[in-house]
Amino acid sequence: QSALTQPRSVSGSPGQSVTISCTGTSSDVGGYNYVSWYQLHPGKAPKPMIYDVSKRPSGVPDRFSGSKSGNTASLTISGLQAEDEADYYCCSWAGNSLVFGGGTKLTVL
Amino acid sequence: EVQLVESGGGLVQAGGSLRLSCAASGFTFSSYRMHWVRQAPGKGLVWVSLINSDGSTTTYADSVKGRFTISRDNAKNTLYLEMNSLRAEDTAVYYCARDYLGLGVWGQGTLVTVSS
Numbered sequence: 001q002s003a004l005t006q007p008r009s010v011s012g013s014p015g016q017s018v019t020i021s022c023t024g025t026s027s028d029v030g031g032y033n034y035v036s037w038y039q040l041h042p043g044k045a046p047k048p049m050i051y052d053v054s055k056r057p058s059g060v061p062d063r064f065s066g067s068k069s070g071n072t073a074s075l076t077i078s079g080l081q082a083e084d085e086a087d088y089y090c091c092s093w094a095g096n097s098l099v100f101g102g103g104t105k106l107t108v109l
Numbered sequence: 110e111v112q113l114v115e116s117g118g119g120l121v122q123a124g125g126s127l128r129l130s131c132a133a134s135g136f137t138f139s140s141y142r143m144h145w146v147r148q149a150p151g152k153g154l155v156w157v158s159l160i161n162s163d164g165s166t167t168t169y170a171d172s173v174k175g176r177f178t179i180s181r182d183n184a185k186n187t188l189y190l191e192m193n194s195l196r197a198e199d200t201a202v203y204y205c206a207r208d209y210l211g212l213g214v215w216g217q218g219t220l221v222t223v224s225s
Contacts, residue, residue, distance in 0.1 A: 001171055003153070036211030038154070045204065045218060046146075046154065051211030089154050091212070096168045098144065098212075103153040 004101035011107040022090030030071035034093035111135040118219030131188035131205030139183035142208040147201035
């Protein structure tokens with residue numbers, strides 16, 4: 001049950017694109033197409049942004065996209081906006097449990 | 110409106126016990142697998158436990174195995190987390206979440222503080 005590996009921080013200017021990586025193993029990220037991403041603003045409940053690697057819940061802008069290659073999943077945010085500044089966590093099914101990444105702080109410059 | 114509302118958090122001494130509840134509304138609770146996830150102050154999200162839709166299957170993170178018990182009452186639309194032998198490192202906001210389209214619905218969380 002080791003945490004998935006995410007960069008501690010990423011940053012970008014408004015209008016730019018950023019990508020957050022999430023690296024696991026063949027027992028989690030690489031073994032299942034059940035990677036999801038969550039946005040956390042301080043003091044608020046996590047908000048689902050991506051599920052099943054690349055699907056967007058209703059209401060999530062199409063600026064948010066997800067992908068996976070081997071044991072690494074990625075979240076790309078294009079057309080950065082100020083309100084995207086938040087912490088982002090990836091999560092993967094791991095057979096009989098879930099495992100989260102350590103989280104990435106996105107700063108919009 | 111689909112909603113999850115946690116309760117039962119509070120301040121407890123190390124070694125003590127606490128039971129969290131998660132009241133579900135706006136959907137057929139008995140049809141969904143459910144999870145508990147926690148976030149310690151200044152730290153990241155950590156998965157704690159899951160229970161399948163009828164309560165027959167449960168799994169736990171190694172850090173809570175043997176101390177925490179997840180359960181549900183589908184007649185009352187409520188999820189529970191019984192926490193025993195609490196440690197300072199269990200201090201966190203505890204969230205319940207519905208397993209559909211990822212963790213598609215989350216509660217607002219309930220804070221558990223374990224004093225040593």
